[in-house]
Amino acid sequence: MSTTDPTEQAKAFFFEGNALFEAGQLEDALSRYQSALALVPGRPSILANLGVTQCRLGRWPDAVATLTQATQADPAHRDAWVALGLSHEAMSNWAGAVHALQKGVALGASTAQLQLSLALCLLRLDRPDEALKALDQALVLDPTLAEAWSQRGSLLRDAGQNEEAARCFEQALAHGGDETLHRFYLASVRAGGAVPPQPPRAYVEALFDEYADDFQAHLIRHLKYQAHDTLLAPLRVGGQRFPLVLDLGCGTGLCGQLIRPHADAVDGVDLAQAMVEQARASGAYRRVERGDLLGFLRSAEEPADLVIAADVFIYVGALDEVFAAVRQRLHRGGCFAFSVERASAGQDLELRSSLRYAHSLAYVERLAAANGFRVRQTWEAPLREDQQKPVMGLYVLLEPVAH
Incomplete structure (x- = not known):
């Protein structure tokens, strides 16, 4: 051939x-x-x-x-x-x-x-x-x-x-x-063991980078997420205006979009790059940084009038350093507004099988007093749903007291 x-x-x-x-x-x-x-x-x-x-x-x-x-x-x-x-x-x-x-x-x-x-x-x-x-x-x-x-x-x-x-x-x-x-x-x-003070950073970054595309729709439609609205409701009445708001763990920008009409500027921070990009695209922020919230709080000296963290501390764990850093950034007369998942009876800081942290009111009050805050208001309400059952949260508004 x-x-x-x-x-x-x-x-x-x-x-x-x-x-x-x-x-x-x-x-x-x-x-x-x-x-x-x-x-x-x-x-x-x-x-x-x-x-x-x-x-x-x-x-x-x-x-x-x-x-x-x-x-x-x-x-x-x-x-x-x-x-x-x-x-x-x-x-x-x-x-x-x-x-x-x-x-x-x-x-x-x-x-x-x-x-x-x-x-x-x-x-x-x-x-x-x-x-x-x-x-x-x-x-x-x-x-x-x-x-x-x-x-x-x-x-x-x-x-x-x-x-x-x-x-x-x-x-x-x-x-x-x-x-x-x-x-x-x-x-x-494992119940009864030592609670890790923080989650691995790589875990949180990967979780939310992967979650980013469907994050907002999943939260609102499937988990009936309401922490952002519930937390900011008392701050959006009475005509109060905030020259600078810091949004910790801003995600795709749900809080930023709600508070923007009541603020001159909103700055945000998130660990996940995919979240940062969506928050920037929302148009609600003056700037959005990628990084951890402690670094964000400590990296600038411009004082803030409101610091918010809606359903964020469930991925942070121990809050000692966070409270101290927020106190350093807040104007006298400012407000630190956040939510936490409510811990089980007898637990101050709890890591649950959901891989989320929960905190007690006593823990929050103790950290507030130690870091120069007074409690303006606390209340309990659902944060979101898990398997169609409400997950109860503790909502907190703190004010700095004079040093």
Whole structure:
């Protein structure tokens, strides 16, 4: 047969691509597969290898397009289904990822990391029972996979199975899981232990960066969030005006938008970059900084007339330094307005299995007195809902007293 036969040329390019792929020369392998496919369009084996290579290179849209063709041409191609699932996962297409990964598993693909990916996608689709089965399978395949233990622990914590959740977090620690993060998780499911004074910063940043796109809609529609409105209601009556307001943990800007008509300027701070961008886009703020609230309070000397923190201290923990820093920034005659989740009886500072902190009125009053505040007003009202039940909060307005 002539060496110019397209089929033979395609075969040569295909085998060259395979050798380059095995050698880790993915760009060159990609080029060979593309040359082969140009000669014999639609060939399933070439489509599959090209798509897997695109997946390895992180070219997710190209990989999805190629691998969709490959699996249609050869529905039994296990590696194509797996790579298609991983490409969908990378693009946050959770339903597509689950479908493709399950196809790959059914065809015999079985690694711990694959089962973990499947579990994570199922969790995104709010299918916890299936996710738990995938995590269990991952741990059968690799009992040392720390991330699978961690995710299993979080699932069981959410289900109220705190003892088994604690065992999972201990296993995650034993197999190299992040020490600070998993000690924090353990404290949330073990009663009577020491309460971590703060959550891990990386945990809070990741939580809200991930949450940002749906944050406002989720809070208002699903959690019936009302802390911002309830906290600011007494400050928005009587014609009072605030030259400068500081919004701690401003999120997407719910408080800023409510208080802006009553203020000359509103400055905000949040740990999560995605939240900062949305707050800036709201138009309610003079400026919004990314950072922790203590650094924000301490970094400038311009005195504030109102400092607000609506449903923020649930992700802060101990408040000693916060009270001191706010006191330094407040004008005499100013106001420090905040909400906290109400702690259980007998607890001053509590870390709950929700990974939120709760505080008692006695704790707040003690810190207020120690830092030069007097209590103007406190009241109890719901903050939001959890599983369609109101979560009660304590709302507090403090005023600085003369030094």
